[in-house]
Amino acid sequence: SGKYPDENYAREIMQLFSIGLLKLNPDGTVRRDGAGHALETYSNADILELAKVFTGFDEQDARTNIERTDDNTGVNNVDPMLIRVERRDFFPKRGLDGFYLGDTYPLCGALPPRSFLRRGATFRYFGARRQIPNVKYRTLPAGLQLNKSSSALYKVLCAATTTAACSFPREVTLSEHLPCDGRECDVDATPSVSVQSGDGAVAHYEYIRPPCVTLAFASDGVTVKSLRRRSNRGAMLCADAEQHRAAAACCSAGESERGRGRCVFDGELVPYATAVARCAALGESLCAVPESSDFGFDGCGSYNVFAWTATAGGCVTSAQVQPTGEVSILHSPQRRRDEFDLDSNELFRVSWAGGRYPTVDSGCATDGGACSVHGSTCVCETAVSKRAVFTDPFAIPTAAEVLAQLHIGSPPPDALDAYRQCTSAPCSAASEVQVFTTPAGAFDESTIFRVEVHGRPLFLANLASTVTIG
Numbered sequence: 001s002g003k004y005p006d007e008n009y010a011r012e013i014m015q016l017f018s019i020g021l022l023k024l025n026p027d028g029t030v031r032r033d034g035a036g037h038a039l040e041t042y043s044n045a046d047i048l049e050l051a052k053v054f055t056g057f058d059e060q061d062a063r064t065n066i067e068r069t070d071d072n073t074g075v076n077n078v079d080p081m082l083i084r085v086e087r088r089d090f091f092p093k094r095g096l097d098g099f100y101l102g103d104t105y106p107l108c109g110a111l112p113p114r115s116f117l118r119r120g121a122t123f124r125y126f127g128a129r130r131q132i133p134n135v136k137y138r139t140l141p142a143g144l145q146l147n148k149s150s151s152a153l154y155k156v157l158c159a160a161t162t163t164a165a166c167s168f169p170r171e172v173t174l175s176e177h178l179p180c181d182g183r184e185c186d187v188d189a190t191p192s193v194s195v196q197s198g199d200g201a202v203a204h205y206e207y208i209r210p211p212c213v214t215l216a217f218a219s220d221g222v223t224v225k226s227l228r229r230r231s232n233r234g235a236m237l238c239a240d241a242e243q244h245r246a247a248a249a250c251c252s253a254g255e256s257e258r259g260r261g262r263c264v265f266d267g268e269l270v271p272y273a274t275a276v277a278r279c280a281a282l283g284e285s286l287c288a289v290p291e292s293s294d295f296g297f298d299g300c301g302s303y304n305v306f307a308w309t310a311t312a313g314g315c316v317t318s319a320q321v322q323p324t325g326e327v328s329i330l331h332s333p334q335r336r337r338d339e340f341d342l343d344s345n346e347l348f349r350v351s352w353a354g355g356r357y358p359t360v361d362s363g364c365a366t367d368g369g370a371c372s373v374h375g376s377t378c379v380c381e382t383a384v385s386k387r388a389v390f391t392d393p394f395a396i397p398t399a400a401e402v403l404a405q406l407h408i409g410s411p412p413p414d415a416l417d418a419y420r421q422c423t424s425a426p427c428s429a430a431s432e433v434q435v436f437t438t439p440a441g442a443f444d445e446s447t448i449f450r451v452e453v454h455g456r457p458l459f460l461a462n463l464a465s466t467v468t469i470g
Helices: 008-016 044-053 152-158 182-186 272-281 399-405 425-429
Strands: 057-059 081-083 122-127 171-173 192-196 202-208 221-226 236-240 249-251 258-261 296-298 306-308 317-321 327-331 371-374 377-387 434-437 448-453 456-461 464-469
Touching (some): 008 044, 152 192, 236 306, 272 306, 317 464, 399 448
Parallel strands (some): 258 296
Antiparallel strands (some): 122 171, 221 236, 221 306, 249 258, 377 464, 434 448, 448 456
């Protein structure tokens, strides 16, 4: 919306319920700088940015199974707030000491295909229907229906007793990789699965996908088209082909504004490469939707918000740099969502190399030169690059070096294929760090480091992502 969220709750959480006002030494005394001044734990800029996590809340209807016996709406006194994900602030948020809230989480594109069949995958019992009890008419995608005669996942979730009936445990975590079966092999991911017992009872299990993040600036931008959302209906955005998921909507030759959904289950979202392959297998292609046109497709339910397109010209993300060094993101389509428009005021802090950034006073000059003056701001093209951080297999970094230089997490190696622990002399001598590589053994972007933080394992990718402007 471009409006600042209320800061009061964020401030009180920081001041009263967590870290307090001043930094402390391990013995509880106040930390001070070289001049003897007490070091504050946070600044007002921290409050302004962290307050954005408290966005996207809406009033929730009364629970008909607790507070009301009819279907009428009313005041909810049990859990009055509902989170609407599509209304949350989804821009980067820098926390304390220069770290971002998404640091140490893996990239969503790094999660292996069919993670729901991998060791450690967690399923929670949702109920006999995929419908939110206290939100009228709101159903969720049912996901995959498992084959009770051949699916290994079915057998685990059913947990049948001596009779044919399933026991339907409340929560299940897979202890080993499971083979895919039938339609399970045709999908990359599923939000849920349905299990039908021998006695006819049906249970829906929600797959709890591991938390993951996407990069703010797209490195391989592809245009996606919004299918709904009120004033932003028909808007286009730049999605990252490797990181994001959207609906597969395919068109025959000569079509562009009305496609056909190609999904395994209603509401399915797929990577870009999967969408292209599904269309090609049927002699179709992604739809080249004009920016000025609305777009829709038949089939696959009404749950999808965005669909992949083949709109000409590619999709580019730019940066609008404020005089303060804060940044907002611009997407190249002219019919874009308001949050990605020029002068959106959706600002966030970034870590500038050497503290230098383009300003109007310097004519928005950069090494690349691809910046222009817009009022008091600079609008700059961006390029995203990735590189391996530690590349010498004979110089294993310390745990402190790993934590200081690696900010992107990784799935555990045992959730991936063909990883092995490095057992060379340098790796064995590194007591604080464990290193996992692919069979080639190279120290590259695929390498994973394991360290312990507060007694818990943390897996970090040997990867740094840099946004270059101009």
